[in-house]
Amino acid sequence: MTAYVSRRLAYMMVTLFAIVTLTFCLMKILPGTPFDEERFMSLGPARQAALMRQYGLDQPVHSQFLRYLGNLFRGDLGTSYFYPDRPVLDVLRSRIGPSALIGSQAILMGLAVGMSMGIVAAWRHNGSMDYITMVVAVLGVSVPNFVVAALLQYYVGLRWGILPVAFWKSWAHSVLPSVALMFSPLASSARFVRTETLDVLSQDYIQTARSKGMSERRMLVRHALRNALLPVVTILGPMIANLLTGSLAIEKIFSVPGIGSLFVESIQNNDYPVIMGLTIFFSAFYILCILLVDISYTLIDPRIRLSKGSEGD
Amino acid sequence: MAGIRADVEASPGTVFKDVINAPVLSVKDMSVSIKTDNGIVRAVRGVSFSLSQGKTLAIVGESGSGKTMTCKGIIGLLPPGGVIDNGTVTLCGLDVTRAHEKTMRQVRGFNVSMIFQDPLTSLNPTTPIGRQIEEMMVLHRPDMNESARKARVFEMLDLVGISNPAERIRQYPHQFSGGMRQRVMIAIALTLSPKLLIADEPTTALDVTIQAQILELMNDIQRKTNTAIVIITHNLGVVASVADHVAVMYGGRIIEEGGVENIFYSRKHPYTQGLLDSVPKINRAKERLFSIPGSPPDLVNPPEGCPFAARCGSRMRVCGSYVPPIMEFGGGHSAACWLYDKRATAPPSAVSATPMLS
Known part of the structure; x- marks a missing residue:
C-alpha cells in the first residue's frame, strides 16, 4: 500500500512536470506582455522595457523556464504582476475559500439528494419516483448551470427576496451559487446510483439477503448500497476536483471572489506567475482526487488490491 | 433446540402451533401466477405435497416447469408481479399465503432457509463471510450476545467442514472456491437450525467431485439436525443420492410423485x-x-x-x-x-x- 502510494506520487511529479512545461510554453505564445495594457501606456516604452527587465522577461524563454523551475523546487511560486508585491501563494489563498465553500456545499447536497433518489428509483423500478428521478437527471445534465443560476437569481433573489442575489458577504450569499452548482452532481449521481443499484438488486446475493428474513431497508443499506457505490466513486474524483476548484460561470454570475474568476483575470492580464500557480494547483488537486478514489476502491471492494500481487490469499 | 423454538413462540407477531407430528411443510393446491409484459404466466397450477421432519423431497423437472416458483412461493419471495392466487401453504403451522410480510420475515431464515444454485454469486462480495453467517443471528436472535454469535459461527463452519475458522471468518467470498462457498451458504442457511431447508439446484454450478461432497454434507447434516429438505434439481443422479420422495413437475403441475424406488423402477408417466x-x-x-x-x-x-x-x-x-x-x-x-x-x-x-x- 505504502509502496503503491509513493509510486503514484512519483508519477504525479512526472505528470506535473509535463503540465508545467506545456502551460509555460502555451502561456508564452499568448499575445502581449504583462505590461502593455492600457494602464501601462503612460509609462512609455522605456519604463515598460525596464519593468520587463526587472521581472527577467527580456531573457530567452528557455532561461526564463529554467529559472521558474528552480524557484518552483524551492517552493517559490513568484509574485503576482497584477497585484504587485503579493506572492502567488497569498493570492491563491485569499481566493480559494469561497470556491471551496460553494463547491463542497454543492457536492454534499448534490450527492445526498442524488444518491437517495437513485436508490429509491431503483428499488421502486418503473414507479413514479423512478420517473421523477430520470426527469431530474436528464434536466440536471442538459440544462447548463448558468441558466439555473439566472433563474435562481431572478426568482429566489429578486422576486421573492429570500436570499441575496450576488456578492460575497455572509454565508447566506453562498446558498444560491451552491444550489446552482448542485444540480450537475445531483443528476449524475442519481443516474449512476440508479443504474448500479438496479444491477445489484438483480444479483443473487440480494435474494440471499431476502431469504435471511431481513427488512427491505436493511437489505438496501447493508447489501445493495455498498456494492452499488463503487462505480459512483469513479465519477466522484473528477467531480470533486471540478467543483472545489470553482466554476467560472457561477462565480462570474454571483460575483463570487473565487479561484475560478481569478483564473480568468490572470489570463486576461498575462499574469504569468498566477497562471502557472493556478495550473499547478488545479492539476495537483485533480491528480490527488483520482488517487484518493483509487485508494477508496480498496476500502469499498475487498476484491480490489492496489499492490501488484493481487489476491491476498 | 427446544429452547430456541420456545423463544420464537414467545416473540410477538409469530404464531406457531404445536408441530410435533404435523408435517413441516404442507402445500395444498397451490397456484402461482406472475404478471409479465407478455401476459400472466401461470407458473404453478395446483401443486400439492407435504414433507415431514428429517425427510427429503426432490422436485424434478426441466427449466420452466415451475419448480423454482413453487419454492419461492413457499418462502414468500416471488419475483415482482408474482402471487399465490390459489391454495394454501402451511409451514410449521403457519399459513404462508395469509401471513403478514413482517411475520414472513421472522419465518425466513429462522424456520425455513434457502440455498441457491450459484454459490459464486449468492454471497455478498463486499462482506466477510463470518459476518454473513452472523447476520442470521443478528436478525433473529437478539438474545445472543457477540461472543455467543461468534461461537455459533465457529460451530457452523466446523459443521460444514471449513477448517481454520478463526482466519476464515474474516475472509471475503472471492477468497473461497466454489465448493467452499456453497459450504458457507449451507452454514448460513442452517445457522438457526431451521425446520426446512430449500435447496435450489445446490450442485448445478459445481464440478462433479465437489457435487458429491456437497450432497454428502447435506445428507450428513440432515442426519444430525433432522431438518426437512426440499431439493430442486434436474439431475437424476442427485435425486438418487439424497431424496426420500420425488415430485416430477411439468408445465406447472406435479405429474408424478412417489418414493425414489417408485420413480426409478416403476415410473408411470411417459x-x-x-x-x-x-x-x-x-x-x-x-x-x-x-x-x-x-x-x-x-x-x-x-x-x-x-x-x-x-x-x-x-x-x-x-x-x-x-x-x-x-x-x-x-x-x-x-x-x-x-x-x-x-x-x-x-x-x-x-x-x-x-x-x-x-
Whole structure:
C-alpha cells in the first residue's frame, strides 16, 4: 500500500512536470506582455522595457523556464504582476475559500439528494419516483448551470427576496451559487446510483439477503448500497476536483471572489506567475482526487488490491 | 433446540402451533401466477405435497416447469408481479399465503432457509463471510450476545467442514472456491437450525467431485439436525443420492410423485420415462443421447388437458382436452396420466416418450 502510494506520487511529479512545461510554453505564445495594457501606456516604452527587465522577461524563454523551475523546487511560486508585491501563494489563498465553500456545499447536497433518489428509483423500478428521478437527471445534465443560476437569481433573489442575489458577504450569499452548482452532481449521481443499484438488486446475493428474513431497508443499506457505490466513486474524483476548484460561470454570475474568476483575470492580464500557480494547483488537486478514489476502491471492494500481487490469499 | 423454538413462540407477531407430528411443510393446491409484459404466466397450477421432519423431497423437472416458483412461493419471495392466487401453504403451522410480510420475515431464515444454485454469486462480495453467517443471528436472535454469535459461527463452519475458522471468518467470498462457498451458504442457511431447508439446484454450478461432497454434507447434516429438505434439481443422479420422495413437475403441475424406488423402477408417466431415458449411460454403446422432442408448453396460455400431451408418445384423444386425474398406485406413488384410467385404450406397458410417426 505504502509502496503503491509513493509510486503514484512519483508519477504525479512526472505528470506535473509535463503540465508545467506545456502551460509555460502555451502561456508564452499568448499575445502581449504583462505590461502593455492600457494602464501601462503612460509609462512609455522605456519604463515598460525596464519593468520587463526587472521581472527577467527580456531573457530567452528557455532561461526564463529554467529559472521558474528552480524557484518552483524551492517552493517559490513568484509574485503576482497584477497585484504587485503579493506572492502567488497569498493570492491563491485569499481566493480559494469561497470556491471551496460553494463547491463542497454543492457536492454534499448534490450527492445526498442524488444518491437517495437513485436508490429509491431503483428499488421502486418503473414507479413514479423512478420517473421523477430520470426527469431530474436528464434536466440536471442538459440544462447548463448558468441558466439555473439566472433563474435562481431572478426568482429566489429578486422576486421573492429570500436570499441575496450576488456578492460575497455572509454565508447566506453562498446558498444560491451552491444550489446552482448542485444540480450537475445531483443528476449524475442519481443516474449512476440508479443504474448500479438496479444491477445489484438483480444479483443473487440480494435474494440471499431476502431469504435471511431481513427488512427491505436493511437489505438496501447493508447489501445493495455498498456494492452499488463503487462505480459512483469513479465519477466522484473528477467531480470533486471540478467543483472545489470553482466554476467560472457561477462565480462570474454571483460575483463570487473565487479561484475560478481569478483564473480568468490572470489570463486576461498575462499574469504569468498566477497562471502557472493556478495550473499547478488545479492539476495537483485533480491528480490527488483520482488517487484518493483509487485508494477508496480498496476500502469499498475487498476484491480490489492496489499492490501488484493481487489476491491476498 | 427446544429452547430456541420456545423463544420464537414467545416473540410477538409469530404464531406457531404445536408441530410435533404435523408435517413441516404442507402445500395444498397451490397456484402461482406472475404478471409479465407478455401476459400472466401461470407458473404453478395446483401443486400439492407435504414433507415431514428429517425427510427429503426432490422436485424434478426441466427449466420452466415451475419448480423454482413453487419454492419461492413457499418462502414468500416471488419475483415482482408474482402471487399465490390459489391454495394454501402451511409451514410449521403457519399459513404462508395469509401471513403478514413482517411475520414472513421472522419465518425466513429462522424456520425455513434457502440455498441457491450459484454459490459464486449468492454471497455478498463486499462482506466477510463470518459476518454473513452472523447476520442470521443478528436478525433473529437478539438474545445472543457477540461472543455467543461468534461461537455459533465457529460451530457452523466446523459443521460444514471449513477448517481454520478463526482466519476464515474474516475472509471475503472471492477468497473461497466454489465448493467452499456453497459450504458457507449451507452454514448460513442452517445457522438457526431451521425446520426446512430449500435447496435450489445446490450442485448445478459445481464440478462433479465437489457435487458429491456437497450432497454428502447435506445428507450428513440432515442426519444430525433432522431438518426437512426440499431439493430442486434436474439431475437424476442427485435425486438418487439424497431424496426420500420425488415430485416430477411439468408445465406447472406435479405429474408424478412417489418414493425414489417408485420413480426409478416403476415410473408411470411417459414424461418421467423420457427424463430417465435422457440420462447418459456409461455402459451403452456409442449412440445419440435420447432427448424428448418438442419444448415445454407456454405457460402464458397453458394448453388444455395434460401439459405433456403435445410431446407424448402415448397420447390419446382425451389427453388434449381434459386434465388427467391423479391415479394412486399405493405406497404414496401417484401419477397424473390418462393411460391408467380404466377406459384407456393403449396398454400402460406401451408407455413411451417417443412420439409415434403418424
